[in-house]
Amino acid sequence: MPWLSDQDLEALALTLRLAATVTLLLLALGLPLAWWLTHTRSRWRKPVAALVALPIVLPPTVLGFYLLLWLGPQGAVGRAMTALGLQTLPFTFAGLVVASMLYSLPFVVQPLHDAFGAIGRRPLEVAACLGAGPFDRFVSVALPLALPGVLTASALGFAHTVGEFGVVLMIGGNIPGQTRVASTQIYDYVQSGNYAHAHLLSLSLLLIAFLALLAISLLRTRRSAHD
Amino acid sequence: MPWLSDQDLEALALTLRLAATVTLLLLALGLPLAWWLTHTRSRWRKPVAALVALPIVLPPTVLGFYLLLWLGPQGAVGRAMTALGLQTLPFTFAGLVVASMLYSLPFVVQPLHDAFGAIGRRPLEVAACLGAGPFDRFVSVALPLALPGVLTASALGFAHTVGEFGVVLMIGGNIPGQTRVASTQIYDYVQSGNYAHAHLLSLSLLLIAFLALLAISLLRTRRSAHD
Amino acid sequence: MTDASGLDAQLRWSRDGFDLDVALQLPPRGVSVLFGASGSGKTSCLRALAGLEPACTGRVRFGDALWQDSALRVFVPPHKRRLGYVVQDAGLFAHRSVAGNLDYGFRRAGRPAHLDRDALIDAFGVRDLLPRRVHALSGGQRQRVAIVRALFADPALLLFDEPLSALDAGARDTLLGHLETLHATLATPMVYVTHAIDEVTRLADHLVLLDAGRAVAQGSLQATLARLDLPPSLVEAMGAVIEGEVVRHHADEHLAEVTFDGGTLLLPRRRAAVGQTVRCRIGARDVVLSLTPPSDSSALNHLRCRITAVGDADHPSQCLVQLRAGNQLLLARITRRSLHALALQPDREVWAQVKAVALGGQ
Amino acid sequence: MTDASGLDAQLRWSRDGFDLDVALQLPPRGVSVLFGASGSGKTSCLRALAGLEPACTGRVRFGDALWQDSALRVFVPPHKRRLGYVVQDAGLFAHRSVAGNLDYGFRRAGRPAHLDRDALIDAFGVRDLLPRRVHALSGGQRQRVAIVRALFADPALLLFDEPLSALDAGARDTLLGHLETLHATLATPMVYVTHAIDEVTRLADHLVLLDAGRAVAQGSLQATLARLDLPPSLVEAMGAVIEGEVVRHHADEHLAEVTFDGGTLLLPRRRAAVGQTVRCRIGARDVVLSLTPPSDSSALNHLRCRITAVGDADHPSQCLVQLRAGNQLLLARITRRSLHALALQPDREVWAQVKAVALGGQ
Amino acid sequence: APGRMVIAAAASLHDVMGRLVTSYRAAHPGARIDVVYGSSGILLTQIRQGAPFDLFFSADSGYPQQLADASGSDGPPAVYALGRLVLWSRDLDLAHVRLADLVQPRFGRIAIANPQHAPYGLRAEQALRAAGVWSALQPRLVQGENIAQAAQFARSGNARVGLLAASLTQSPAMRHGHVAAVPDAMYRPLRQSFVVTRHGADNALAHDFAHYARSAPARALFARYGFGLPAKAH
Numbered sequence A, B: 001m002p003w004l005s006d007q008d009l010e011a012l013a014l015t016l017r018l019a020a021t022v023t024l025l026l027l028a029l030g031l032p033l034a035w036w037l038t039h040t041r042s043r044w045r046k047p048v049a050a051l052v053a054l055p056i057v058l059p060p061t062v063l064g065f066y067l068l069l070w071l072g073p074q075g076a077v078g079r080a081m082t083a084l085g086l087q088t089l090p091f092t093f094a095g096l097v098v099a100s101m102l103y104s105l106p107f108v109v110q111p112l113h114d115a116f117g118a119i120g121r122r123p124l125e126v127a128a129c130l131g132a133g134p135f136d137r138f139v140s141v142a143l144p145l146a147l148p149g150v151l152t153a154s155a156l157g158f159a160h161t162v163g164e165f166g167v168v169l170m171i172g173g174n175i176p177g178q179t180r181v182a183s184t185q186i187y188d189y190v191q192s193g194n195y196a197h198a199h200l201l202s203l204s205l206l207l208i209a210f211l212a213l214l215a216i217s218l219l220r221t222r223r224s225a226h227d
Numbered sequence C, D: 001m002t003d004a005s006g007l008d009a010q011l012r013w014s015r016d017g018f019d020l021d022v023a024l025q026l027p028p029r030g031v032s033v034l035f036g037a038s039g040s041g042k043t044s045c046l047r048a049l050a051g052l053e054p055a056c057t058g059r060v061r062f063g064d065a066l067w068q069d070s071a072l073r074v075f076v077p078p079h080k081r082r083l084g085y086v087v088q089d090a091g092l093f094a095h096r097s098v099a100g101n102l103d104y105g106f107r108r109a110g111r112p113a114h115l116d117r118d119a120l121i122d123a124f125g126v127r128d129l130l131p132r133r134v135h136a137l138s139g140g141q142r143q144r145v146a147i148v149r150a151l152f153a154d155p156a157l158l159l160f161d162e163p164l165s166a167l168d169a170g171a172r173d174t175l176l177g178h179l180e181t182l183h184a185t186l187a188t189p190m191v192y193v194t195h196a197i198d199e200v201t202r203l204a205d206h207l208v209l210l211d212a213g214r215a216v217a218q219g220s221l222q223a224t225l226a227r228l229d230l231p232p233s234l235v236e237a238m239g240a241v242i243e244g245e246v247v248r249h250h251a252d253e254h255l256a257e258v259t260f261d262g263g264t265l266l267l268p269r270r271r272a273a274v275g276q277t278v279r280c281r282i283g284a285r286d287v288v289l290s291l292t293p294p295s296d297s298s299a300l301n302h303l304r305c306r307i308t309a310v311g312d313a314d315h316p317s318q319c320l321v322q323l324r325a326g327n328q329l330l331l332a333r334i335t336r337r338s339l340h341a342l343a344l345q346p347d348r349e350v351w352a353q354v355k356a357v358a359l360g361g362q
Numbered sequence E: 001a002p003g004r005m006v007i008a009a010a011a012s013l014h015d016v017m018g019r020l021v022t023s024y025r026a027a028h029p030g031a032r033i034d035v036v037y038g039s040s041g042i043l044l045t046q047i048r049q050g051a052p053f054d055l056f057f058s059a060d061s062g063y064p065q066q067l068a069d070a071s072g073s074d075g076p077p078a079v080y081a082l083g084r085l086v087l088w089s090r091d092l093d094l095a096h097v098r099l100a101d102l103v104q105p106r107f108g109r110i111a112i113a114n115p116q117h118a119p120y121g122l123r124a125e126q127a128l129r130a131a132g133v134w135s136a137l138q139p140r141l142v143q144g145e146n147i148a149q150a151a152q153f154a155r156s157g158n159a160r161v162g163l164l165a166a167s168l169t170q171s172p173a174m175r176h177g178h179v180a181a182v183p184d185a186m187y188r189p190l191r192q193s194f195v196v197t198r199h200g201a202d203n204a205l206a207h208d209f210a211h212y213a214r215s216a217p218a219r220a221l222f223a224r225y226g227f228g229l230p231a232k233a234h
């Protein structure tokens, strides 16, 4: 039985770093977005909601392909970045973050949207009458009441990024320590017939994920004991 | 500008058939499962919940790889199926359905779980006192009240299956008319440098998905006008 | 009271900081009122009776049916108990219109043909609401819909949790009237939670007083309300409930003459016909005592009584005088100053003066 | 009444099948009660005043502040109106303990030092509840927590939507007393929705009668309640509200002697000291009229009055007699039989007899 | 009789296999012939798990040999073409550029296929080692999952240059780029082989196509796509 190689550990660490970064950024983006979607009366609501949901249907490889074209030196975004003296995003950690965010956005926004919707207007009205402004209400009432939804969103976002493969494959370039994550590493093992290593790394990934999910599930139960 | 080839149409049709089949089966499986998770006091609750969530973190190709090993003629399941005179699942439509279900299960169960939880006990108690048995309560009270969650679950399940790539590639074998869905077809175009066809097919996929999501979003709004 | 066909419950239930330990024997007909302060366990009792709290142990028998027996591991789930439970906050289904809510229990009861739905809908004034979404109802409207919905389920036992507390006086009066009629015609026993005195006196046949999770007194309304040792929360309710026969109508004055064992009363005419038995409550605070029969006063009713006991009231300036007119007990609440001024004491004969209008609103 | 420092609102709002069109002028101090049948628009008014219904057009001015003017496109959001709004169903935060709920508005009001929180907590009996989860509260407990939470927010205007309807008589009485004390000490004006008559008579300084979305009458409590043309829903409430000065205490009999313009009354002693002004309500149904001053009767109070008018009551057997004692208007509800037997008519002198105990519970 | 067959082809055969099938189909109207592309390693795994592929065209001889050793094939592997590695760039003139020159920063990122399992990737590594720049280039190497993906990196400009299969650079999409040959001596020869799988053993069409793949017209096509040709069999 082999043991996890340094490369494996590196890939695992990178995976976790990527997933954590993406999850945090997605929450930072998704919370206000879902909130806005729940409460706005703007006529942009439906188009924006559909737009946010779109990445779900795009196969990750397709999404990755278009990102490669757009973010690359010939693409619109890439040209702009080059003009600004910035490095283009493909084959960088930042690029993985951007792509994974795009890819996982709907899986974070959707549960948040549902959770915010389920709160109803009453607690927010009560908070307003107790002197809480909009942002205050969001933080002190909406967030805690939507906690199960926030946890679900985090879990889905995190897990989805850990399991991310197609996008990473397309714009990652498999650079050790930078863009070679656990999923691509396992794939490489499988491809080269190195099943023992593949099994081991898969198992590690599963274990980590299981622990993370268990932790979240415990948080949920503690919270739902309040109902 | 090329037009959609017969192969493209075939792949699109197969994709929709797959996604619809998987979504329906997942709802049939996920609704009772989520319901059970919401209301059981069994000590199996948390392990089952974590188990259901696990597929999220598995990179789809890894999941596909293990399914290939297990369901294939050398695998445990495959051997059992062969012994029963059944065809093994890999490289068949049925195999894609099974794999996609496994892969998308958490994305269906999680929103359902949240939605059922948000209903609270009160409407169910009221229904019980009005003479509704457990199944009746589920159908006549829980389901309609959880409708936004059911729609989200369907949307995520459907879209996730449409966007499925890694699993399909691994255990589907990308066989035209049988297991070559739109996502793998696009990947093929991209790999052979046939970008025009890739763009066209991606666009078609997006359009279909956009319409489906828009329809669901309209259903949601009609429903949330009730709040 | 060990009536085998009524509701017989022994409920025991502890949860953080609150212990319920109640034995109830409720008659198989009529209205049993659970009365008690906020937090005394009224709702908990109803929920346990309905089978909504499996954590509550004990025994519940309703008529021939054993609903729960923790010792025998018997537990009939709520939907098999044929209940009509109106919860404290109405609990309407948000996903159904008013009509859809009403229909819910009706269909599950097998669309009982004997139910006059139109009459109930009109009685509770919900016809105009039928197509409405429940979110667009006012608090009182919701409560009315919830009552009708429970009745539509053709229940064997009605459980009402403060069903009228969200209603205005007018609507309440109307609904109380209909509830009175209902319980005369439906023969469905009702357990009724309230903290409104007039609901107690108008509806209750049987009264259970709850305090801190225990039943401190229970019995028939008459026997319970004329007691001198009730807790202060009941003082406003105290008085006599008299049942008598309508012997004559004074049509032009819209008055009814009612005789009972202890005398004759004139009261504002009600729907009751001559020969019918009616119930009327004489509140302790509405009774004035005098030593001689009063003349040229607007108070129509004067009953000759004998003082049987004197007790304390809730305010030190006052006392309760228990009187007997024939076989009927009456209560009067008067000031101690008057007690002394008139030298009232047990066995003394007095005139109890009661305004007819004080007998009207019940 | 065009008091520039009170609450001046002109609300117009149509939604499926219900039109609200109300003009309110409420005084800058004291309690204004909105009274009306279920569905008459009471809650809608409060919500509009709180700024929770941006769809409602019109104008709302509170003191110097313009809260809303649809014409000028002014709309101050609820959290800037310094409100204490107790909603009909308590609306506690499920994610916070009772203490956490209380703290919410307090912190946002900048932890006002002048609030005596302990006193409020004890007054409303919520000390034992502080660590509890709100799901574990009974209906009445929730309502009390909601009241204290609103008071903790140090509001400039209190909006109470049937805050006591979930409470039992004892708790209600206590709370009403505290609300009375509060409004005397806090100087915070209160708009109070209720359909309970005793809350109207005990708390209201100003009364607004709502019917089908319109204000059918408004004015001071005294002026409004002694009118003979009120809608039937108010008949039970009718009567006089008398303000007089405590001139003596009869300590051994626990009675207080109160003089007012039209005479002297003995009533059960309350906390008020000699020299203080107290309010007491004499319900129309508690007044007995006689032609001669009664003797040897337990009714302590006899006022010499002159009949000013006779009107219809809600039951054909009865009528309302309006009387004047000094400058004070009284109402008596008597049977038409007595009216004729005693030949009562305007300008006649009569004795109005009132039991002291009938003046006690207020 | 018109039959049906499925060909599993290595990613480096994109385009050329399509042409080959088209020309073969002209002589066999009515036959349904499908091509499934993938990296050679994955295709092998799938075949071993029962994939219904009749023919397996690998990018080297090792994978087909493994299949043959596990008696998963009908007969031993046969070489159909010799793979060639080239240096390709979208916009850099590669005239006179040798592999050793790649250390110059102006060449930016360099795309190769994954050396762990893509035969072309392994050859790229060998060539770069032979040029003595393998370690120096490490930070600038980006790996595609297979050689077609590496080509895509280069074609989109995300990698300035790529070490690609010559066959891919002959496709219409890449014909306009700049190409420099990599001397054969710098890497072990890529003897691209195929087998008829056990699944295809009874498929007459598969055997016929196997024959066709070594026929003169097929060899001409391979040559046109930049492959070297093995010595004529039989």
Ligand SMILES: Nc1ncnc2c1ncn2[C@@H]1O[C@H](COP(=O)(O)OP(=O)(O)OP(=O)(O)O)[C@@H](O)[C@H]1O
Binding pocket: C015, C016, C018, C036, C037, C038, C039, C040, C041, C042, C043, C044, C045, C088, D135, D136, D137, D138, D139, D140, D141, D166, D167, D168
């Ligand atoms: N879910 C719960 N968990 C723990 N304690 C509870 C729970 N619900 C109620 N209680 C407590 O049980 C006691 C009885 O509550 P219950 O609701 O039966 O009172 P109630 O008599 O109906 O009061 P009210 O008139 O205010 O509705 C109260 O002290 C309350 O705090």
Ligand SMILES: Nc1ncnc2c1ncn2[C@@H]1O[C@H](COP(=O)(O)OP(=O)(O)OP(=O)(O)O)[C@@H](O)[C@H]1O
Binding pocket: C135, C136, C137, C138, C139, C140, C141, C166, C167, C168, D015, D016, D018, D036, D037, D038, D039, D040, D041, D042, D043, D044, D045, D088
């Ligand atoms: N969201 C809504 N949409 C449409 N109509 C509504 C809505 N909420 C209430 N109504 C209607 O507006 C009218 C006034 O309701 P409101 O809640 O103000 O009455 P209320 O006087 O407070 O009654 P209650 O004493 O029963 O609480 C009612 O006829 C009600 O049906």
Ligand code: MOO
Binding pocket: E010, E011, E012, E013, E038, E039, E040, E041, E059, E113, E117, E118, E119, E120, E121, E145, E146, E147, E148
């Ligand atoms: O054609 Mo390959 O198997 O990617 O080198």
Ligand SMILES: [Mg+2]
Binding pocket: C042, C043, C044, C088, C161, D138, D139, D140
């Ligand atoms: Mg209760």
Ligand SMILES: [Mg+2]
Binding pocket: C138, C139, C140, D042, D043, D044, D088, D161
């Ligand atoms: Mg209301």
